[in-house]
Amino acid sequence: MAxxxxxxxFKLTTIKGVIEFDSGTxxxxxxxxxxxxxxxxxEPLKAKPDEGGKGPVDPAAAEPGGDAGDDGKKSDQKGNSGPKKE
Known part of the structure; x- marks a missing residue:
């Protein structure tokens, strides 16, 4: 049991019947x-800090192709964003 x-x-209908869950612990x-x-x-579980003591990881940075910046712009591998200048 957790x-x-x-x-x-809420109510959850299972093959054994309906299970009612009240709010709270x-x-x-x-x-x-x-x-x-x-x-x-x-309620979502709170992330525990890793053993290195760095704390939880930013989910945006952990996603493939994600960008940790919050300006909404994707950057290339060199950190450049926007059109290329020649």
């Missing part, structure tokens, strides 16, 4: 904790 915080109460069966509908109603 203890997680349910943000909004709940004990959730391990078989249900990874169900997409259950996950949609849970």
């Amino acid at each position: 203890t997680r915080n349910v943000i909004k109460p 709940q004990e959730i069966d391990d078989k249900l904790i990874n169900h997409w509908f259950v996950k949609a109603h849970l």
Whole structure:
């Protein structure tokens, strides 16, 4: 069983019947904790810092082709953005 915080109460229909989840901290069966509908109603887990002490990684930088900058511009491998000048 996993203890997680349910943000909004919901009902999950399974082949064994309907399971009701109240809002607040709940004990959730391990078989249900990874169900997409259950996950949609849970508070996200907080990322733990890695052993190097650097803290969580920026998700934008971790995505393939992602750019950690927040100006919305993609840059080439040399860090240049925008049209090439000759």
